[in-house]
Amino acid sequence: MRANARISFPGQLAALVLASAVVIPASAFQSQPAAAGTQDASPSTSQTQPSPAAAPLTTQSKEGFWGRVNPMARKKWVKKQTDPINDRLTELDEVNAKNAKDIRDVDSRAQAGIHQAQSTADAANQTATAAGTQAQNANTVAQGAAGHVDQLNAKVTGIDQYHKVNELDVAFRGSTGVLSADAKKQLDDLVASVTGHQGYIVEVEAHAPGHGSVGIENSERLADSVKRYLVEHDIPVFRLHAVALGNVPAAGSDDNKPVRISSVHIRLMENSLAARDAASPQGAVSSNGAERP
Numbered sequence: 384m385r386a387n388a389r390i391s392f393p394g395q396l397a398a399l400v401l402a403s404a405v406v407i408p409a410s411a412f413q414s415q416p417a418a419a420g421t422q423d424a425s426p427s428t429s430q431t432q433p434s435p436a437a438a439p440l441t442t443q444s445k446e447g448f449w450g451r452v453n454p455m456a457r458k459k460w461v462k463k464q465t466d467p468i469n470d471r472l473t474e475l476d477e478v479n480a481k482n483a484k485d486i487r488d489v490d491s492r493a494q495a496g497i498h499q500a501q502s503t504a505d506a507a508n509q510t511a512t513a514a515g516t517q518a519q520n521a522n523t524v525a526q527g528a529a530g531h532v533d534q535l536n537a538k539v540t541g542i543d544q545y546h547k548v549n550e551l552d553v554a555f556r557g558s559t560g561v562l563s564a565d566a567k568k569q570l571d572d573l574v575a576s577v578t579g580h581q582g583y584i585v586e587v588e589a590h591a592p593g594h595g596s597v598g599i600e601n602s603e604r605l606a607d608s609v610k611r612y613l614v615e616h617d618i619p620v621f622r623l624h625a626v627a628l629g630n631v632p633a634a635g636s637d638d639n640k641p642v643r644i645s646s647v648h649i650r651l652m653e654n655s656l657a658a659r660d661a662a663s664p665q666g667a668v669s670s671n672g673a674e675r676p
Contacts, residue, residue, distance in 0.1 A: 545655070546652065546653060546655060548583070548651045549573070549576065549650070550648070550649060550651065551569055552646050552649075553566045553609060554644065554645070554646050555608075555646060555647070556645070557645060558591045558592070558593075558601035558604060558605065558645050559604070560605050560607065560608035562609075562612060570609065570612055570613060570616070571616070573613075573651065574613065574618060577618070582653060582656065583652060583653045584623075584652045585613065585618065585622055585624070585649060585650070585651055585652075586625075586649065586650040586652060587609055587610060587624065587649055588606075588625075588628055588633060588647065588649075589602035589605040589609070589626070589646075589647045590602055590605075590629070590630065590632075590633060590642045590645065590646055591627075591630065591642070591645045592630055592643050592644070592645065593630055594629075594630065594641075597629075598629030598630040598641075599627050599629040600627075601645065602629050602645075603627035605645055605647050606625040606626070606627050606647060607625075609625070610623050610625050630642050
């Protein structure tokens with residue numbers, strides 16, 4: 384029994400030494416991951432409150448036993464290292480998206496303001512153009528009214544204004560009132576000159592020898608003969624104005640002596656207003672004997 388006890392003690396001592404050698408490294412290996420786990424807790428804590436103004440990212444380059452990377456923990460370690468970067472990138476994307484949205488909002492408001500201002504300017508321009516057109520129309524109407532007033536004034540002023548167009552003397556033989564061929568030719572020319580025209584009158588002054596009522600009666604026969612011939616050739620009666628002057632000299636004559644030859648002095652008078660609306664009588668002869676154009 385003693386021999387067996389002596390033999391077994393050394394064996395037990397060797398087993399105890401061997402077990403101690405194995406237990407010490409194992410405990411050291413188990414304490415190192417715990418420390419590493421303790422060191423890895425700080426990055427995960429910093430990831431919970433990301434901020435654009437946070438401190439620069441710190442990297443943990445050592446992991447595992449004695450600073451060597453555990454091959455079985457590489458994916459987990461890489462994820463721990465890249466999570467803060469991904470969080471920062473996400474924050475930057477959100478900031479960029481917000482900035483882009485703000486820019487679009489500002490641009491849309493600016494475009495809307497520009498469009499509204501342009502619309503207001505166009506409306507004001509159209510209003511100004513319409514006002515200018517109305518002013519021009521009013522000015523045209525006013526000018527037209529002024530022109531009508533001027534025309535009316537001219538008509539009123541010239542309603543009884545006549546000027547001499549032609550004059551002639553028709554000679555008679557004696558006081559019987561018989562028209563000669565030459566006298567008829569003169570009256571025919573007068574009728575032709577006023578055909579188709581308006582605004583004229585014919586003044587007839589008859590002169591005949593004889594004192595007092597004798598001369599007046601003789602001149603009346605001459606005036607009636609001329610008037611009758613003109614009316615028969617389409618000269619309206621209202622355009623004829625005749626007077627029997629007896630032996631009184633013709634108006635404007637230089638000779639104040641009583642007339643000794645029977646004659647009828649005829650003046651063709653034209654209204655100044657009618658002269659603007661129609662041509663003067665064709666072939667009218669002026670007072671100096673020249674034919675008017």
